[in-house]
Amino acid sequence: MTTTWRDDASRDLVRSFGERMELFERGEGAHLWDADGRRYLDFLGGIAVNSLGYAHPVFVAAVAEQAAKLAHVSNYFATPPQLALAATLKRLAGTGESGRVYFANSGAEANEAAFKLARLHGRPVDARTARPRILALRDAFHGRTMGTLALTGKTWMQEPFAPMVPGVEFLDSTVEALEKAMDEHVAALFLEPIKGEAGVIPLPEGYLRAAREITERHGALLIIDEIQTGAGRTGEWFAFQHAGITPDAITVAKGIGGGFPIGALITYGAASDLFYPGTHGSTFGGNALGTAVAGAVLGEIESAGLVENAARRGVQIRQAVEAIDSDLVAGCRGQGLLIGIGLSRPVAKAVVAAAQEHGLIVNAANDETIRLAPPLTIGDDEIAEFIDLFTASLRTVADALLLEDAPDTEEVSA
Ligand SMILES: *Cc1c(COP(=O)(O)O)cnc(C)c1O
Numbered sequence: 001m002t003t004t005w006r007d008d009a010s011r012d013l014v015r016s017f018g019e020r021m022e023l024f025e026r027g028e029g030a031h032l033w034d035a036d037g038r039r040y041l042d043f044l045g046g047i048a049v050n051s052l053g054y055a056h057p058v059f060v061a062a063v064a065e066q067a068a069k070l071a072h073v074s075n076y077f078a079t080p081p082q083l084a085l086a087a088t089l090k091r092l093a094g095t096g097e098s099g100r101v102y103f104a105n106s107g108a109e110a111n112e113a114a115f116k117l118a119r120l121h122g123r124p125v126d127a128r129t130a131r132p133r134i135l136a137l138r139d140a141f142h143g144r145t146m147g148t149l150a151l152t153g154k155t156w157m158q159e160p161f162a163p164m165v166p167g168v169e170f171l172d173s174t175v176e177a178l179e180k181a182m183d184e185h186v187a188a189l190f191l192e193p194i195k196g197e198a199g200v201i202p203l204p205e206g207y208l209r210a211a212r213e214i215t216e217r218h219g220a221l222l223i224i225d226e227i228q229t230g231a232g233r234t235g236e237w238f239a240f241q242h243a244g245i246t247p248d249a250i251t252v253a254k255g256i257g258g259g260f261p262i263g264a265l266i267t268y269g270a271a272s273d274l275f276y277p278g279t280h281g282s283t284f285g286g287n288a289l290g291t292a293v294a295g296a297v298l299g300e301i302e303s304a305g306l307v308e309n310a311a312r313r314g315v316q317i318r319q320a321v322e323a324i325d326s327d328l329v330a331g332c333r334g335q336g337l338l339i340g341i342g343l344s345r346p347v348a349k350a351v352v353a354a355a356q357e358h359g360l361i362v363n364a365a366n367d368e369t370i371r372l373a374p375p376l377t378i379g380d381d382e383i384a385e386f387i388d389l390f391t392a393s394l395r396t397v398a399d400a401l402l403l404e405d406a407p408d409t410e411e412v413s414a
Helices: 005-012 057-069 080-093 107-122 146-151 155-161 175-181 207-218 239-243 269-273 288-303 306-322 348-358 380-405 409-413
Strands: 024-028 031-034 039-042 100-104 133-137 168-171 186-191 221-225 249-252 263-267 329-335 338-343 363-366 369-372
Touching: 039 380, 057 288, 080 100, 080 263, 080 288, 100 107, 107 133, 107 146, 107 186, 107 221, 107 249, 107 263, 146 155, 168 175, 175 207, 186 207, 207 221, 207 239, 263 269, 288 306, 306 329, 306 338, 306 380, 348 363, 348 369, 348 380
Parallel strands: 133 168, 133 186, 186 221, 221 249
Antiparallel strands: 024 031, 031 039, 100 263, 249 263, 329 338, 338 369, 363 369
């Protein structure tokens, strides 16, 4: 008896993920091929990870060349690609001289480091100066480890794993709520500039500037999670740069490695002096292989003008989506190439399934939102193909809804 890959997956893989949707064997640019040789246009990009698309020659060469030279030596030692990437991240994030970089291997690990940074900042010098409180935004997502889950304002995610790491309080995303919650006992405010997992929901206009002013006034750190929004995705290197502010720390991961797992905490000014020897670490963090690949990926994003491309292609996609003749499209949110397409009915999962049938990969961020995070390299051809396939997918779902809504013929004749 033969078993299918689906049987293998449901027997052997952890059940914390849903059914795997497809078995992919290879990719090139914005396209994927499944085990039967069928081609798909991928506008999810590994969830905002594959900045350069699949098998980009710069990515491939960086992995191969560094693997042949030196992959890992531990953090007892430094390596040239690690130092080069730290300098690049400081420059792109605008930290100036005083910035520092902690390397991790994922988004959650970068946020764990940021959580510990906040605790160090909140440590009392005497009883009156303790800052035990940490503020985060309701519905934001910061990761799945115990520390980052405690920062993630989604009750259903936290509930099975109670009790949470203490000290975190959740706020609505309004300046008013922040003003009300803030005092001299807050160590840090954590936020996502655009809530990606929640459905590509931007912060209200002016929120980041107000958050900077309020945290500064009370001596709290402003820590911005740029894991999904960073590496050029929103049309700036980091989304906070649209607001023209300087945070105390940002976290990055996803897009900076272009498919290689790497994350980082980047600190500014006085926050750069909080960690001292022995307070944090990681065996793999900052290894030569990962930092060489991320350095090459960021170098290509910069030299090929892909940050500008993300800004321009984002506008192009949003305009084209809003011009689609379908009652299902309610409007677009997001910035650059992090796009949420709002639907007029809670059919996002049906749209994703129809898209897959048509050879298009997109994601349902929630029941009413399709999330797009394509490679930053896309151009006219990929966008035209996307609009064709997405229009066909919407039509498939609309037809099914019409059938569902149609009055039962027997009932009508009776
Ligand atoms: C993906 C994501 C994380 C978690 O990153 P992992 O690499 O999955 O641990 C944290 N914050 C945001 C905003 C993310 O999008």
